[in-house]
Amino acid sequence: MKRHDTPGVVWWLVLLAAAGAFALTMGTRQTMGFFLSPLNTATGLGVGSISLAFAFGQLWWGLTQPFAGAVADRVGAGRVLLVGVLLVALGTFLTPFMTTTWGLIFAIGVLAAGGAGMAGPSVLMAATARLIPAERRGMATGVVNAGGSFGQFLMAPLAAALTASLGWMGALQALGFIVLLALPAAWVLRGPGPAAAPGAVPAIALPAREAIRCALHTPSYLLLSAGFFVCGFHVAFLATHLPGVVAACGLPAPVGAWALGVIGLFNIIGSLTMGWAVGRWRMKSLLSLVYASRAVAVLVFLLAPKTEAVLLVFAAVMGLTFLSTVPPTVGLVAKFFGTGNMAMLFGLVMLSHQAGGFLGAWLGGQVFEATGNYDWVWYLDIVLAVAAALVHLPIKEQAPVRLQPA
Template sequence: MSIFRFPLLVWMGIATLIISLGIRQSFGIFMMPISMHFDTGREFFSLAIAVQNLLFGVFQPFVGMAADRWGAQRVIWAGAIAYGLGLYLTSIAVEPNWLFVSLGALVGLGLSATSYVIVLGAVARVVPAEHTAKAFGLTTAAGSFGMFAVIPGAQYLLSEFNWHTALQVFAMLCALMMAFSFFMKANHQKSASTATPQHELTLKEALKEAFSHRGYWLIHIGFFVCGFHVMFIATHLPSYLADKGLPGSAAAMALAYVGIFNIFGSYFWGVMGDKFSKRYVMSALYIMRTLVIAGFVTLPVTTDTAALFGGAIGFCWLGTVPLTSGLVRQIFGPRYLSTLYGLVFFTHQVGSFLGAWFGGRIYDYYGSYEPIWWTTVALAFLAALIHLPINDEPLYQPKAA
């Protein structure tokens, strides 16, 4: 199936992710103006963002259950309201503590209802199983494209107006996600690719079945490692490069390459997941991460090696998303994908929290990032190994048309 023949729902999902994740990835440039406005220092804003990410993961399984029961359309619509309200309340906050409710809880809830888990769950219902990973890869790439589509606009609004106006414009953008959601009603008619006995299961039975499947727990462990990697690198790479004497522009360039190459990498790994066994492709991805990270901490750190690392790690940055969600869909079917993948995503966010926290904790204890870098290498190799024994045989075979 050509990507141009994907149903309209897929493209509306991509547009939703561009806005939702694009706004999320721009929050870093708001740290200085908001911190200066409230005179709180950077730690307070960082804590609000940390609460947002943790609640993003906590809300995700429950929002996924709601999507499986009432459909992605309603969940995205409600999530866009929560997202926009959180941004607007942040823009008019008169006390810094408001940010824990607005930027933390409300935006965290909005993100859980308008990001990967919900959109991929909807996509799984309209795309044939043999093209799922490709569709998931294309959809995942939208998140990185959002970084380039939204962040320059945010910087322009900050320079020409102020952070209040910028957040209010973003709040209005959430109305677009509400509009897109009206085109995201999946056809629940049984088709050759989705009509399986799984439709007869209750949610409780589906959860019991997943929790008794060893492969499901191995998928959790693998995605935990992914979250650990992503947040450790995103949070601590700039400081690591500064410790090595590199200018701030080197870190900015490295992170830009992460975003650029992730666009291509997400789609590439998704296509590979359609052509070959997803568990083997996932193992190959983690082997690549192992070699890339080990090479980076072994070679001299220069502006060139930092840029090369950004591009290489970016290529396998979020390629795990279409493969992980594709594995869950392949084994358990599309019916409860938002719930089952939502639980896996929560594990990813736990890894993200620990990756960001342990990075600073270990640096303060040892005075160096070297131990945590080599920990990420070991975790990458472990993740490559644990995907190999996953039994990826579908529990429910499609019925004949």
Template sequence: MASIGIDQRRLATGWRTPLVIIVCGCAIALLSFGPRSGLGFFVQPMSREFGWGRDVFGLALAVQNLLWGLGQPIAGAIADRFGVMRVMWVGAALYAAGLFLMSHGTTPLSLDMGAGVLVGFGLSGCSFNLVLSAFSKLLPPERRGVALGAGTAAGSFGQFLFAPFGVAMIDSFGWQAALSVFAALMLLILPLSLALSTPSVAATTEVPVADQQSFKTALAEAFGHRSYVLLVLGFFTCGFQLAFITVHLPAYLSDRGITTSTGGWVLASIGLFNIIGSLGVGWLQNLFPKRYILSVIYFTRALATVAFISFPITPFSAIAFGAISGLTWLSTVPPTSALIALMFGTRWFATLYGFSFVSHQVGGFLGVWLGGIVFEKFGSYTPIWWLSILFGVLSALINLPIVEAPVRRAVPQPT
């Protein structure tokens, strides 16, 4: 598109080369996803200190997932209109403030405000979703698939680093100090986001007539498109499964005699193998239909979960489950984002991906919240595991009818 060509010409004469954009974007994805993926390790020490049930912590992180999703299309629309960098600055500041409040809070309300509201809205403004949007707008199409996989993999590497790092910090210095360090690290996003600056709509003058869509027209077109709706529905399962495992798997393993340090390495293995999965899917989507890749991912998750809960839990089986889960963890993101860009172009990409992410995070809200509620009521996570399996199978089927082609859009003719 012409607007993409404008950005590429600007980059060619400045310091923001494609390599710099990818490296800085990956660093932002790593930093933003890392602390959030390690919050499950704070459930037990905070619950012991304040006498909370797991439903208290589960509600706070459920609110975080929900607000992350609800805030994403708003952040995306603002980024599409005024540029990515400004949104990332606000998001990073909210994220850091939420972690800092969480480290000093002593009531469920302060936990809900810190870990829930501030971190949730902060993530919507500085997470890998906006990184992928910047990649789609700033990089040429031939580099976009690999870059989307790399950005997603960087988030996974953040999980790989922050899970054992968080456990070590908690064991050595306490959970308050660990959260304070996490908050300080989020401020590094501010200088890194300079590389991902995208022009505002007013600054982009050479836009093709076919791309001159209003916000309302873009939404009406997307939600009237059957394939986009199916993609959004399938993405619900991804959020449900990932959020439930991220928050409740450490406690689930501890209940079955697995040490906290081993639980940290289980989540680290998810992050490590997700690097392989995300990069691999970023490459495979250039060779195979993206809808088939998504179906295989969801079905593989379902089979892995059945095997995991059907046999005794050992350190080996837990890490093996982490490895298999990692291969399919965020590998749904590259084909999902690529399909949206293919269907509708990149003009309103952040907005449309943001609305698909709402579905993802509604699933995440339910996965975290229901996990805490079910455990407090039945003393077991088993019903949620089987619900996760059912959703995996349904999403595998939902993605199959998706049509991988640009939407047919009437081009206004000059008078």
């Protein structure tokens, strides 16, 4: 039986594999901030030094995605995902044994984050976009994105429970083994990269240099990347420092784990809703709305009393906008260029996202050590969110551009 002889079965098998892999890799990465304080206590390196390892991980996660995407465009997603999942498991397992900043950078930043980049959204979204009809692409990317959110919702409380029963070192090693459950997805999503599903936009895979040249000469693509930089800043700051924000507010530590879980739960709702909305409204308008909503939510949080209820409500609102930017961003990249070089070109957008992520994770630690709180990072987050809401307005949503050699 061919891959597309029974479309309904194949589509949902593809979605299950991609969403499940994203749930395990993303869920593990997003819970690492929960271990920042135990790592600091065990190593004595200081929040700033440990934040550097987390920040490097954000940047390396982005740097690996264009290259992983370029390989997946040529040889298929399965082999790339296989290596990526193994690296995430290895890096997570080795983290408790690292006692220096460079050791943490290697385990968290190079191995785990690099593997998560190889098994990340650029490869998963592109594989999904190729293997399903174009008319289902918006909802499909929403489902895959929701998988990452479900992983965060599931893994954050699981990390807290494992820490309570096994200690923080045992919890990290257990998470490393759990990530291996994503390995079957590599088999499901295997196959030649450029293959297109029936009904999908024809895939035209050009040499990487020519595709990148075309993308960098597309103003709307550059504006989209600039907006995604802000998304990375916001997401990485919350994922790394929300437990620290909880502690700074004088609230119990488990509230931080539950807040991360609430973000993941409501991000499922936000991702699915955005996947539905992508086919009905302009994607650039949806992105502007998301960033404007973040600015308002952060401002209200700063003005509100810092109680457990307020923090969890704030986490829920942030969850609705947390990764709901991904479906319209993927949709715009596919609309600009088709799917032939999509993994690589979306990977470049993710690189911009993770450059912002590096700044958010690193700056959070530096500001906290300098001032004892995170207020100035929140102020910067508001300014950046407003800027991102504005920068999407000039984007031109055009029909797919047929990439040709220069």
